[in-house]
Each structure stands twice: as C-alpha cells, then as structure tokens.
Amino acid sequence: MHVDLGNVLDTTPGLTEETLDRLDSRVADAHDRIATGMADDEFGYAALNLPETADPDAIRAATDQFDRLEAVLTVGIGGSALGAATLANALESDVDAYFLDNVDPDAVASLLDRLPLDETVVNVVSKSGTTAETLANFLVVREAMAEAGVDWTDRTLVTTGEEGNLRALADAHDLPVLDVPDGVPGRFSALSTVGLAVPALQGHDIEAILAGGRDGMESLSGSLFETPAYAYGTATYALAERGALTNAVMPYAESLETFAEWFAQLWAESLGKDGLGQTPARALGATDQHSQLQLYRAGPPDKLVSLIRPTERAETEIPETDLDGLAYLGGSSLGDLLDAEFEATEASLAAADVPNLRVEIDRVDERGLGELLYAMEAACVLYGELASVSTFTQPAVEWGKKAARGLLGGGDFPEADAVADKRELRIDGS
Ligand SMILES: O=P(O)(O)OC[C@H]1O[C@](O)(CO)[C@@H](O)[C@@H]1O
Numbered sequence: 064m065h066v067d068l069g070n071v072l073d074t075t076p077g078l079t080e081e082t083l084d085r086l087d088s089r090v091a092d093a094h095d096r097i098a099t100g101m102a103d104d105e106f107g108y109a110a111l112n113l114p115e116t117a118d119p120d121a122i123r124a125a126t127d128q129f130d131r132l133e134a135v136l137t138v139g140i141g142g143s144a145l146g147a148a149t150l151a152n153a154l155e156s157d158v159d160a161y162f163l164d165n166v167d168p169d170a171v172a173s174l175l176d177r178l179p180l181d182e183t184v185v186n187v188v189s190k191s192g193t194t195a196e197t198l199a200n201f202l203v204v205r206e207a208m209a210e211a212g213v214d215w216t217d218r219t220l221v222t223t224g225e226e227g228n229l230r231a232l233a234d235a236h237d238l239p240v241l242d243v244p245d246g247v248p249g250r251f252s253a254l255s256t257v258g259l260a261v262p263a264l265q266g267h268d269i270e271a272i273l274a275g276g277r278d279g280m281e282s283l284s285g286s287l288f289e290t291p292a293y294a295y296g297t298a299t300y301a302l303a304e305r306g307a308l309t310n311a312v313m314p315y316a317e318s319l320e321t322f323a324e325w326f327a328q329l330w331a332e333s334l335g336k337d338g339l340g341q342t343p344a345r346a347l348g349a350t351d352q353h354s355q356l357q358l359y360r361a362g363p364p365d366k367l368v369s370l371i372r373p374t375e376r377a378e379t380e381i382p383e384t385d386l387d388g389l390a391y392l393g394g395s396s397l398g399d400l401l402d403a404e405f406e407a408t409e410a411s412l413a414a415a416d417v418p419n420l421r422v423e424i425d426r427v428d429e430r431g432l433g434e435l436l437y438a439m440e441a442a443c444v445l446y447g448e449l450a451s452v453s454t455f456t457q458p459a460v461e462w463g464k465k466a467a468r469g470l471l472g473g474g475d476f477p478e479a480d481a482v483a484d485k486r487e488l489r490i491d492g493s
Pocket residue numbers: 140141142143188189190191192193194197248249250332457460
C-alpha cells in the first residue's frame with residue numbers, strides 16, 4: 064500500500080512540506096506512545112497487535128464444524144458487523160454472506176423469507192452481549208429457524224466477550240463460541256475473530272488477511288515519511304486543524320464500497336470527541352462524480368477527499384463502436400476508463416484547490432484488504448494521539464441507548480423522559 068500526499072500541498076485548506084516536516088517530530092512522539100501501548104497490550108492499542116495475536120486456527124476450528132453451508136448470516140451491528148462485511152463484500156465466494164445490522168422489520172422479514180435456513184450458519188456477534196438490535200434480531204432469526212424446522216443450536220456460531228447474554232446462551236446450549244479479544248474496541252476488531260469468522264466460513268485465506276495486517280504492522284515507524292498509515296493520519300489531522308472537517312472517502316472499486324462504511328464508524332466513533340473530529344462522508348468512484356463531486360469541488364472549502372484504488376484490476380474490454388463521438392471508448396476497457404476517471408477526478412480536485420489524498424493497494428485481495436484495514440486503524444490511532452482525544456471509547460452513543468431502552472420499558476432512564484419533552488413545530492402535508 065502507499066499514500067501520496069502531493070495533492071494536499073498548498074491547497075485550500077492545505078499543508079506545506081515544512082508543516083509536514085514539523086509535524087514529523089510529533090508523529091515520532093505519538094508512535095512511541097502507540098508502541099508502548101502495543102507492547103503493554105493496553106486497551107485499544109492491543110488492536111494493533113492483532114496480526115500477531117489473532118489465532119486463525121481457533122477461528123477455523125469453530126467454523127469448520129459447520130457443513131451444508133450455502134450462506135452465512137451475521138447478526139451484529141457496528142464494529143461487530145462492518146469488518147466482516149467489508150471482507151465479505153470485497154471478495155468473491157460461493158458462500159453468500161448476509162448481514163442483519165439493523166432492526167428494520169421489512170428488511171429482516173424479506174431476508175429471512177429468502178434464506179435457506181437449513182443451509183445457513185447464523186453468526187451472532189456482540190462484544191458486550193447486550194446490544195438491543197443484535198439480541199432482538201437474533202431472537203427473531205432463532206424463531207424463524209424453529210418455524211423452518213431447523214435446530215438453531217446446530218447452525219449458530221457465537222462471537223462474544225467473556226460476560227453477557229450471548230456468553231450465557233453459548234454455554235447453556237454448548238454452541239461453538241469465539242472470544243472477542245480483550246482490549247479491542249469493536250471498530251478495531253476486523254482482524255480478529257469478529258471480522259475473520261465470515262471469510263473463514265466463505266473459504267477465504269484468513270492467514271493472508273492477517274499477513275496483510277502484518278505488512279501494515281511492520282511498516283509502523285517513528286516517521287510519517289516511512290509509514291503510509293501515519294502519513295494518512297497526520298495529513299487528515301493537520302487538514303482538519305485547518306478546516307477540512309469532512310473526509311470524503313471515495314474508493315474507485317465497487318468491492319471497497321463497504322470499506323467506506325467501515326471507515327466511517329472507525330473515524331467518527333474514534334475521533335468525534337470534545338467538539339473535535341472529522342466527518343467521514345461515504346462516496347464511490349466513478350458514480351459520485353455524477354453526484355457529490357459538484358459539492359466537493361465547488362462547495363465550502365471545508366473538506367478533503369480520500370481517493371482509494373487498487374493498481375491492478377480486471378479489464379473488461381469495451382467493444383468498438385461507431386456511435387457518434389464515442390469511438391474513443393472502443394477498444395479501451397472498463398478498467399482503463401475507471402482509472403482515467405480516478406486520475407481525472409484527482410486532477411479536477413487539485414485544479415479547484417481541494418485537498419485530496421491518494422491511497423493505493425496492489426489488489427483487492429485478502430492480503431491487500433488486511434493491509435488497508437490495518438493501515439486505516441493505525442492512521443486513526445495516530446490521528447487520535449495528535450488530536451489528544453480518547454480514541455478507543457464512545458461515551459456519546461450511550462445516551463440514545465438508554466432512551467430507547469427506557470421507551471421499551473427496559474428500565475427507568477431520564478433520557479427516555481426527555482423524549483416526551485420534544486419541542487414541536489409541525490408543518491403538515493396533505
Ligand atoms: O459488539 P457490541 O457490544 O454488540 O457493540 C456493537 C457496536 O456498538 C458500539 O458499542 C456503539 O454502541 C460500537 O462501538 C460497537 O461496534
């Protein structure tokens with residue numbers, strides 16, 4: 064993987080090479096803190112050890128127990144779903160992967176109607192074991208399995224922490240269970256049991272994913288000029304400090320669309336603290352050239368764009384044509400066209416003085432994905448050190464959880480009372 068910072072120099076907002084040189088001493092200090100946290104397996108920093116501490120044999124021992132495998136249905140939310148979804152949606156497999164990471168009754172019913180439940184493994188994932196959406200969906204899925212005459216205890220894999228409802232359920236029914244590693248927040252758990260059980264069930268090379276993570280781990284150093292992850296984390300931090308409060312993440316590969324969703328949780332939940340942070344906007348190239356690019360180029364100078372692509376991709380030749388004005392496409396390929404659009408968008412942003420970073424991996428394969436996930440996690444941790452925020456906690460999400468629980472009679476929470484006090488200014492339609 065490499066990162067190219069050329070298009071953040073002298074843009075609006077922008078950096079200079081002197082600024083980057085000056086920041087590099089802060090990067091060295093931040094790296095020392097990160098290295099200490101990794102060495103001591105400290106909460107959060109432990110995630111950056113996963114390429115070494117994850118146990119692929121334990122993952123396979125749990126997943127190899129399942130036969131008759133046509134599909135895997137993951138029931139989880141946030142970091143308990145997005146890492147696995149990033150990997151599943153980026154890699155081809157004969158085993159279909161589905162994710163229930165929301166409690167929309169129509170979507171849940173529609174999916175359960177379609178799934179061959181007797182040939183599906185239900186992969187229920189929750190670090191806490193108490194997340195309402197995950198537990199509610201699991202209860203609905205289990206009921207559907209019973210109604211389909213499927214013994215749910217034969218088709219369920221649990222991934223959870225040491226305590227909580229799911230651990231108790233797994234123990235009570237002797238279910239295959241994987242441990243969520245200690246000290247790893249959900250959004251940093253892609254390279255652990257949480258993110259790797261699905262690719263293992265789909266027949267992917269999870270050792271290669273971890274090898275990619277090791278590539279990222281081995282590139283960590285005391286300088287942003289030697290570590291792509293730190294270059295990305297430093298530049299995005301410094302641009303945020305200068306007003307780039309939105310980071311539009313725009314992969315030029317459909318296979319990386321879910322990666323942008325995973326990145327959004329990682330970036331927002333880690334860095335959105337104490338009035339600070341950088342809003343991750345999810346985009347997709349080339350599609351969003353016909354959508355959000357207008358805002359990125361001609362809207363407020365308050366954003367940066369992260370352009371991500373594999374340098375090797377399929378070709379798919381475009382047939383020759385005599386259509387007026389389109390003959391230039393004939394004989395080219397869709398891959399060439401997508402790469403031309405990537406470079407054209409990059410140049411168009413630079414021409415409009417909009418800061419943009421190029422992130423390139425060789426291929427969207429297990430190793431490339433492992434390195435990309437690891438690098439963005441390390442970039443996020445580095446950014447958090449530079450911004451002096453508490454990167455690994457997410458206290459702001461708790462208020463809404465209590466309010467929702469109170470509304471459903473799950474306890475006496477003042478947050479739920481506040482819901483009743485909503486101010487109203489209704490404008491009614493027809
Ligand atoms: O794995 P759990 O405990 O169900 O949590 C799911 C998600 O909810 C959060 O805790 C936020 O509520 C995320 O940080 C986490 O990824």
